[in-house]
Amino acid sequence: MAAYEPVRWVPPLLYGAVLLGGLYHTAADLDGGPGPTLWRTVGFVAAVGALFVLELGGRRRPAARVPILLARCSLIGAVVFLDTSGLSHVLFVLLPFTAYFAFGRATALVLGALCLVGPLAVYLLTVPGWYRDPEHVSDLLMLSVGLVLALAMAAVAVGEQRVRLALEEYAARVAELSAAAERNRLARDIHDSLGHHLTAMSVQLEMASDFRARDPDAAEQALNEARRSVRLALGDVRQSVRALRAEAPRHTLAAALADLAHGGEAPPQVTVEVSGDENGYGTPELTALYRAAQEGVTNARRHARATRVAVVLRLAEDVAQLVVTDDGRGFTRAEATAGVGLLGMRERVHLVAGSVAIDSGPGAGTRLTVTVPRGKTRET
Helix, strand or coil, rough: CCCCCCCCCCCHHHHHHHHHHHHHHHHHHCCCCCCCHHHHHHHHHHHHHHHHHHHHHHHCCCCCCHCCCCCCHHHHHHHHHHHCCCCHHHHHHHHHHHHHHCCHHHHHHHHHHHHHHHHHHHHHHHHCCHHHHHHHHHHHHHHHHHHHHHHHHHHHHHHHHHHHHHHHHHHHHHHHHHHHHHHHHHHHHHHHHHHHHHHHHHHHHHHHHHHHCCHHHHHHHHHHHHHHEEEEEEEHHHHHHHHHHHCCCCCCCCHHHHHHCCCCCCEEEEEEEEEEECCCCHHHHHHHHHHHHHHHHHHHHHHCCCEEEEEEEEECCCEEEEEEECCCCCCCCHHHHHHHHHHHHHHHHHHHCCEEEEEECCCCCCCEEEEEEECCCCCC
16 A cells, blocks of 8 residues: 555644643642652653654655654653653554554554553553543543544545545546647648648649640649649648637638639649538537548549549538548548548547548549538537
């Protein structure tokens, strides 16, 4: 069992009370007879002082639990033996109290029982008829009550510390999961935005290189489209930075999808059809739909060698459905699960309680269907 932090102020408070009570008892000569010898008083003060020192040493060496417990038992026994007031018996409650933090409940209960059995055995052996003496019976009862209260206080303190440690571990776990979720989100955003524009630039620059000698006008057009893709990429970067600063303005999904259709002479030709009202759909839902469309167009441009891509979005009152189809070379089921882009798209759609279906085959083109329910996420 891991050791918990003890309640530091309790032992010094009891030591101080016992020291003051014992000295007052000696000075006032409350016994009504000859006072204790000087060596006994000095020994009493020295033993209580050693307990104070032990508490300070225990704070600096928390790992030395067993030696500290044994030293505390010895010193408390010495204080009880040297004290003439009888008040020092209260120090016995510290043994199970401090053991609860260092060793756990079982050890504390055993020590508590021993602290009660010890005085009882002394009475049985040295005080005939003690059970008829109200003072002795009262001492045992008060010691029992003190032990119960000490164990209860220790249990409450340990429980509070256990809950606090659990909350700290939970908070650390939440922070770790939040950081992982944010890394995944940033990875999706980088892939979906910059990846899309970089793919377009790559295709356009290859066209410019291929047509440089044969068709300078087509090469120039491809370079212009590459420059446009650079500007769009820079715009996406600035928008992402504003989003991280909570400054990003909201653009309509229809306008964002229309930008996908602007491809100039670079294949494939993209057509976009949007119907319905996007009001009522949250930003996460609209972003998931746009990124899915962007991923479909990017894959058609990068991998499918398609000549035509159709993006159709239906925004109904309860659900939005996006369908992206191309006439490219298609791919197998294994290829559909291997891409990072498709994985990120599925993650993004699932975060808004949506679904993704891909219908494709070699030479048969690809049909991507994304369904997102309305009102499943809130604006953030």
